[in-house]
Amino acid sequence: MRRGVRNIVRLKHLNKAGHWPSGNPRMYYRPKGEKAIKLPDLPVNSPEFIAAYVSASGGQQPTKKHLTGSIGAAVRAYMASDAYLTMAGSTRSRWSNFLGDIVDKYGKAPIGGLKPKHIRAALADFPAHPANNRLKVWRSLCRWACEAGLIENDPAAAVSPRKTPSTGGHEPWNREDIAVFRTHWPIDTPERLALELLFWTGARISDAVRLGPAMIDKDGWLTFSQTKTGGQVEVPFYAPAPTFSEADEHLKDAINHAPRHLVFMITAFGKPRSVKAASQWFSAAAKKAGIQGKTAHGLRKLRAIVMAENGASPHQIAAWTGHETLAEVQRYTNKANKRRTISGTKSSNSAELVPTFTLKSL
Template identity: 45%
Template sequence: MQGSRRGIQLRGLKRYNSGGIEYVYHRASGIKLPNLPENDPEFLAAYLEASQSAPVAKRNGQASLEAAIQNYLKSPNFKSFSTSYASLMRRECKKLVAKAGHVPFKTISKSHVLSDLSKLEPNAANKRLKAWRGVCDANIGLLRDDTPTEGIKAIRAAVTLGHLPWDASDIAKFRKHYGYETPERMAFELICWTGARMSDAICLGAGMVSSDGWITFRQQKTGGEVSIPFDRALPNFANQSDLIHLHTAISERPTKHMTFIVTSFGSSRSHKGASQWFAKATRNAGISGKSAHGLRKSRAITLAENGATTHQIAAWTGHESLSEVEHYSRAAKRKRMLSSTETEQKLSKSSDP
C-alpha cells in the first residue's frame, strides 16, 4: 500500500507516477530523492541535505540578510568560483552577517550599501561591493525584485607598486644564503622557474610532470590550466640556467615527498603558512620588501626581456587578463629600444679624457 510505503509524512515533497514508477522530489530545491519509504535512513539523509541546499522561500519579506547570504552561498554561481575567490567571498559575507545579519533583507537600500562601503579603504570596499552584488543578484526573484547595488561603481584605487619584482642581486643573495638541500631554496627555485602563485606552488610535485616533460597544474585562483616546460627542450626565451637550479634543488632534497615544498617534518605546507614562512626566509637572507609573488613578477619580466610575446608570457604564468602582461612587454620593449644592436658603449669610470 502507498501509505505503508511512505511511513511518516514529510513536508515539501512533490510526487508523480510515470510508467508505474513513483518519482519523489524535494519541492523547494528541485532535488530528486531516492524512491524509498520516508522513514528510511537513506531517504531522511537525502531529504535533510536537500532541505539545507534549498533557497529561502520566495516572497518572504521578513527574510534576513543572513538568509539572503545563505542563498548566495548555495547558488550555482557561487559554486562555480575558484577556491580562493570563494574563500574571499565567504570572509566578506561573514563580516556582513556579523554587522547586520539580522536586518530584513528587503529593507536594505542603496544608501545602506554605500554607507557600509564608505567606512572601508578603496581595495577593501571593492571586495565588499563584490560580496554585496553577489548576495543581491542571487536573491532577485526570491526575496526581492530589485537590487540595492544597482548603479554603485567600484572605487578607483590609487595605483601602487604592489609586490616588487626581484632583481638579479636579490636572486643571487638568496641563492648564496640557502643551499640546494634546504626547503627554502627548493621553494625559491620552484616559484622562480614556474612563476606560480604560492597557492599553486605548494601543490606542485613530481606526479604533475608528464611523460613528455611538462609540469601541468590547475590554478587555485582562476581554475585555468597551466603547462610549463620542466624536462624538455626550452623555447628560446627561457633561461636554461634557472631550470638547472631547480633540478639541482629537487635532486638534493634530503627527503622525498609528493609535493616539492614541505615543512621541516616533510609534510606539505598550507598556503597562509607557506607565505609567512617564505617571507621570513627572505628577511633572513637580508632581502627586504620582496615576496614570493614578486618572484612571479620577475619570471614574467624575464620572459618579456628575453623576447617572449604577450600571449607566450600569459601561457607560462597563467594570466587570464593580458593587461598586466602587456605592461611587462611594453617595459621590455622600451629597454630594447634604448639598447644598441652593436656592442653597447659604456661610460668609462676613469677620469682621464
C-alpha cells in the first residue's frame, strides 16, 4: 500500500500580482469576496511559503490532487457519489474524518493493489469499537469502487468485524435523574427546556436541535423527518396524548418561560445549536446537576421505557420514537412485561387520551 504516484499539491485562492525584486512571484491569498492577504517573498513550493499559506487560510491545509487509480482519487470520487451524499448528514460528518485519515495515510497507493491484509493492518491499532466503525467506511468505499469499476474484487468483504463486549450503548436515564435535573435547573433556563423537549419527544439530539414551533400543525402534532433515517415522526405536542405517555405540564411551562425563536434549543446569542455542541453542552448540564455518565440519548431510551412500563405496544413506541425496526423497542417491552408478570399488575395500554398542551400556550 506504500507504492504510488507523487502527490500534486494545489493551493486554492492564490492570486499573482507581478514579481518581487528577488524574482519570486508576488502572491496574495484572496478567497472570493474577502480581503487579500499578502504572502511572503519566497518560492511558492518552499515549506515556509506553504506554512504562510496555511496561516493565511485559517489553518486549512492545501488540498492534495491524487492521480487516477490511487486510493486518494477513489476516496474523492466516492465522496462525490450518491452512495456517500445520500447518507445522513451526521453520518457523513463522522465518516469524512475517517476518509480523510485514509487519504492522509494511504492516498498515494494504487486502489487496485488494495488487499484484505492492508485493511486489517490499517485497523489493527484501534480498539474494537473504533476499528469496527472504520471498517464500515472501508466496506462502503470498496463496495462503491467495485460498482464503479475501479477494482475487480472487494477486499473489505473478507475483513470481519472484531468481537466487542456488550455495553448496552448509552445508559438510560431514570425518573430520579429527571427529578434531580429539574431541581437543579429552573424552569426558565435553556438547560431545562432542552431536558423537557428531549424527554417528551424522545428525539435524537441531531433532530432535537432542529425542532421548533413551525413543525407543529393545526391539530397540535409535532412532525419532523429524522436526520439519521429520513423517516417521519409525529408526536402529540398540544394534541391529546395517550395515557401511557405520562403527559405533564413541564414542557409547556419551559416553553412559556423561554424567548420565542425559530427553534426551541438556542444559544445565549439566540442562534440554533449545532449537534456536536448541543450534545456536549447537555452532557455538561447533566454533570453539573450531579448526573454522571448520562447523555441526551439516554432520555430517548427513558421515553421508550416509560411507555413500555405503562403498557404501550412495540408498534406504539416505535411510532413515537421513530425506530425503523422493532428489535430494540422489543427489549423495553419485554422487560416491562416481565415486571408486570412478577408484580401482578395490569397493562395500562389505554386508548384514553389526556390533553398535553394548549394551543394558546404555544
